[in-house]
Amino acid sequence: MKRKSFLTAAALMAAAGSRAGVRRQFMQMPAETDDEQYWSALRASLFPIENGRIFLNNGTMGITPYPVLSALQNGFEHAASKGAYPGHTDDLQKAIAELIGCDFDEIAITKNVSEGINHACWGIPMSKGDEVLMTTHEHAGGCITWLHRANMEGIVIKTFALGKTANETLENLQKAVTKKTRVIAVPHIPCTIGQILPVNEICEFAINRGIVTAIDGAHPLGMIRFNVKEMGCDYYSGCLHKWALAPLGLGYFYINRKKLDKTRCTHVAAYSSNEFNMAATPPTGGKLVDNAHRFSYGTFCGPMYEAGLEALKLYKKIGPERIETRVRALAAYLQESLMALGDKIIMLTPTEAKSRGAQIAFRINNGNPKASSEFVTSLYSKKITLRYVGENGVDCVRVSTHYYNSREEIDTLVSEIKKVLG
Numbered sequence: 524m525k526r527k528s529f530l531t532a533a534a535l536m537a538a539a540g541s542r543a544g545v546r547r548q549f550m551q552m553p554a555e556t557d558d559e560q561y562w563s564a565l566r567a568s569l570f571p572i573e574n575g576r577i578f579l580n581n582g583t584m585g586i587t588p589y590p591v592l593s594a595l596q597n598g599f600e601h602a603a604s605k606g607a608y609p610g611h612t613d614d615l616q617k618a619i620a621e622l623i624g625c626d627f628d629e630i631a632i633t634k635n636v637s638e639g640i641n642h643a644c645w646g647i648p649m650s651k652g653d654e655v656l657m658t659t660h661e662h663a664g665g666c667i668t669w670l671h672r673a674n675m676e677g678i679v680i681k682t683f684a685l686g687k688t689a690n691e692t693l694e695n696l697q698k699a700v701t702k703k704t705r706v707i708a709v710p711h712i713p714c715t716i717g718q719i720l721p722v723n724e725i726c727e728f729a730i731n732r733g734i735v736t737a738i739d740g741a742h743p744l745g746m747i748r749f750n751v752k753e754m755g756c757d758y759y760s761g762c763l764h765k766w767a768l769a770p771l772g773l774g775y776f777y778i779n780r781k782k783l784d785k786t787r788c789t790h791v792a793a794y795s796s797n798e799f800n801m802a803a804t805p806p807t808g809g810k811l812v813d814n815a816h817r818f819s820y821g822t823f824c825g826p827m828y829e830a831g832l833e834a835l836k837l838y839k840k841i842g843p844e845r846i847e848t849r850v851r852a853l854a855a856y857l858q859e860s861l862m863a864l865g866d867k868i869i870m871l872t873p874t875e876a877k878s879r880g881a882q883i884a885f886r887i888n889n890g891n892p893k894a895s896s897e898f899v900t901s902l903y904s905k906k907i908t909l910r911y912v913g914e915n916g917v918d919c920v921r922v923s924t925h926y927y928n929s930r931e932e933i934d935t936l937v938s939e940i941k942k943v944l945g
């Protein structure tokens with residue numbers, strides 16, 4: 524470790540009694556991404572994770588940092604003490620738009636990813652027999668909406684398999700496209716094995732064929748950097764409660780401005796339209812607002828918006844590049860450690876660097892068909908939280924590595940795995 528960063532990290536540790544002091548100091552640290560002391564000081568000062576708990580399930584939910592929890596509490600106290608109704612504010616849309624590279628009025632705030640997927644799914648005009656192409660690795664939130672529309676209206680869901688490389692995945696998708704393909708609805712990063720799909724190439728391919736793209740972006744924001752305009756997708760549904768570390772229940776829906784008036788808006792209310800008059804004969808509704816805010820309606824949770832803003836502020840302060848480098852390095856370290864254990868580990872996450880994000884999935888092949896699920900359950904009682912992925916027959920252990928995790932924690936996990944390999 525370089526002397527300068529060691530000293531700064533040591534100063535951080537010394538100041539651990541004062542969280543505010545630590546926070547002030549870490550903002551001035553050099554942009555070295557892989558300094559364990561830096562990250563462990565950050566964890567100690569920012570995260571309420573109890574001592575001895577190893578949380579490796581950020582793919583399900585992020586751990587909310589103290590400043591974000593404070594913003595939430597302050598927001599509720601402000602509303603309760605002043606009787607303050609939050610009204611309508613654009614600040615959170617603006618912060619998300621800046622990070623993902625679009626205009627703020629192309630963003631609607633939602634309560635989760637599934638809500639955005641519903642906006643896209645039910646909003647795209649389709650006829651019976653039109654095909655939607657998806658992967659065999661969808662999350663319930665990514666596919667149930669589409670499957671339900673298939674049941675109700677006779678659209679057809681087709682699937683393709685993920686490849687071991689980005690090129691193979693792209694080729695598999697291209698082969699599955701037919702003349703009837705109307706929509707490609709795929710995850711940017713599937714919840715199962717965490718590989719990064721080549722979404723820019725997928726969208727380019729779709730644009731050239733007039734196919735609509737609806738991307739399930741549950742995982743990327745807060746993990747990797749991306750830009751929806753460079754990607755060229757039509758719809759992108761994401762959340763802030765996983766890698767971006769906002770409290771549970773905060774999502775966003777990006778709609779490309781060109782698609783706004785081509786998308787049916789099935790759920791609307793206050794803020795979707797500024798004009799209505801029930802006293803007129805007949806009553807009039809007027810036009811919907813000319814931006815994505817038509818999809819965010821009714822009373823919203825102002826304190827939650829404040830907390831989301833605080834989470835994104837923290838993300839920007841630590842640095843998206845620094846965080847991406849850190850979380851991917853931890854995942855690579857874990858993958859290499861697991862692969863060194865031999866053929867009792869079946870590695871499911873691609874080893875290709877550009878396809879590997881910050882989640883590693885593997886199956887335990889020790890002769891017990893339930894080994895992977897039993898392993899996840901048994902580790903929970905040892906204060907190690909992982910995710911067992913049973914859906915779609917994937918049957919694997921998924922490990923998510925955020926910046927508050929450490930190599931030491933990964934070593935502990937690997938030594939637990941060794942015990943069950945026999």
Ligand SMILES: Cc1ncc(COP(=O)(O)O)c(C=O)c1O
Nearest residue numbers: 635636637662664665713714741
């Ligand atoms: C890939 C993927 N899509 C969709 C979802 C659903 O997200 P939400 O629960 O925020 O609606 C998840 C949740 O884990 C997910 O991993």
